[in-house]
Amino acid sequence: FVMGAGSGPRGSLYYFQRAVPLESLTEFDLPAEARFGTAWSLLKAPSEPLIAEALAGSLAEATPPATGKRPREESGEDERPGLGAGTDTTAVSQAPGVGPHRFVLVSGSSRSMVLETTDSIEEISRSTPLDIEAATLCAGSILSGHLVVQVTPRRICFMRAAEPRAPSPQAPVDFAPQVTHAASTIADSLALSASISDPYVVVRFTDTVRLFATCSESQTDEVSAKLPELPAGGAMVSVCLHRDQVSGTTFLVVVVAASRGTLLVVDLRTMKEVFRTERLSDVPPVLR
Numbered sequence: 001f002v003m004g005a006g007s008g009p010r011g012s013l014y015y016f017q018r019a020v021p022l023e024s025l026t027e028f029d030l031p032a033e034a035r036f037g038t039a040w041s042l043l044k045a046p047s048e049p050l051i052a053e054a055l056a057g058s059l060a061e062a063t064p065p066a067t068g069k070r071p072r073e074e075s076g077e078d079e080r081p082g083l084g085a086g087t088d089t090t091a092v093s094q095a096p097g098v099g100p101h102r103f104v105l106v107s108g109s110s111r112s113m114v115l116e117t118t119d120s121i122e123e124i125s126r127s128t129p130l131d132i133e134a135a136t137l138c139a140g141s142i143l144s145g146h147l148v149v150q151v152t153p154r155r156i157c158f159m160r161a162a163e164p165r166a167p168s169p170q171a172p173v174d175f176a177p178q179v180t181h182a183a184s185t186i187a188d189s190l191a192l193s194a195s196i197s198d199p200y201v202v203v204r205f206t207d208t209v210r211l212f213a214t215c216s217e218s219q220t221d222e223v224s225a226k227l228p229e230l231p232a233g234g235a236m237v238s239v240c241l242h243r244d245q246v247s248g249t250t251f252l253v254v255v256v257a258a259s260r261g262t263l264l265v266v267d268l269r270t271m272k273e274v275f276r277t278e279r280l281s282d283v284p285p286v287l288r
Contacts, residue, residue: 028121036108038136043145044102045161099145103164107136112150116164129168130157137203140196142214149201149214151194156201156212156220169217175203175210197241197250200268204239209254211268226271227252231278234258241268255280 012027030036104115112132114125125132134152141161142149147169148159156173160166176189194203201212201220211227214220234257243250251274252266258278265275 028115028123030106030113036106036113038107040105040136040139041101042103042105042139042148043141043161044100046099046145102161103148105130105136105139105148105150107139109135112136112152114164124164127165128159129166130159131155131172137191138194138196138201140198142196142198142201143217144198147214147217149196151191151196151201151203153190153192156203158217158220160217170220173212173220173222175205192236193239195239195241197243200241200250200252202239202241202252204236206235209236209239211252223271227266228264228271228273230254230264231256231258231262234262237261 102117104117104121106113106115112125112130112135113123114128114130114132116122116124130148130150131152131154134154136150136152138151140149141147146161148161148164150157150159154175158168158170158172160169175191189205191203191205194201196202199214201214203210203212209227209230210222210224212220213223236254237257238253238255240253241250242253250268252268254264254266256262256264260278261280262276262278263280264273266272267274
């Protein structure tokens with residue numbers, strides 16, 4: 001369970017685990033002028049490689065620890081809990097199918113920051129291939145934790161979880177070149193929101209939805225053409241990806257302003273529509 005509290009320089013991010021006493025292990029001060037407001041925790045790379053091949057080119061050297069780090073002081077009277085990083089991650093029991101987290105991506109209105117959590121917290125923003133000069137709409141881990149994905153208003157960026165300082169395993173996916181409508185403006189090509197569920201990334205724009213599937217560390221394909229036709233005549237209000245833990249099926253949920261609010265659910269395994277209603281008030285309570 002993750003909870004944010006406070007604002008500005010006095011804001012904190014708390015991590016809770018049921019039946020485990022809350023303890024602040026370390027904290028990291030964020031620049032107050034950046035007005036960071038959203039954070040994502042990202043998986044540590046699995047021990048076994050996804051593809052047994054050497055990385056092309058030499059890896060960038062590790063940057064020295066950020067000056068903003070502060071270890072916990074037991075005698076501090078004005079201690080402010082913040083982003084916690086365990087000193088012995090192997091001792092923490094994980095839920096079935098869930099690996100330990102290693103990175104935190106924090107986003108503000110105009111920039112992003114990447115933190116690596118080991119025995120302490122270190123900022124590695126400028127050493128990674130992620131777009132830190134843009135706000136982050138969504139971030140997550142795909143390919144079973146081998147790849148980190150960042151969605152910004154203009155593109156999708158990638159980072160190897162095992163080698164965060166290595167060059168990007170594939171070129172960023174830019175949104176603007178794919179806009180072909182004659183009346184489109186720059187604003188129309190900017191993403192408004194996104195959702196991630198391994199291996200899919202769905203991105204919402206003003207009047208359309210684009211779906212991408214990452215096949216490997218070096219390949220991401222757009223599969224929007226396989227989706228059923230979406231309702232026309234209204235703006236895209238919301239998109240979300242949901243993975244059913246029992247069947248393993250991933251569903252795409254889209255809300256469109258057409259027909260006084262249309263909700264559409266697509267099974268991405270078959271790319272077929274499995275639910276639709278043209279009045280959100282008619283949606284069963286279990287789906288609200």
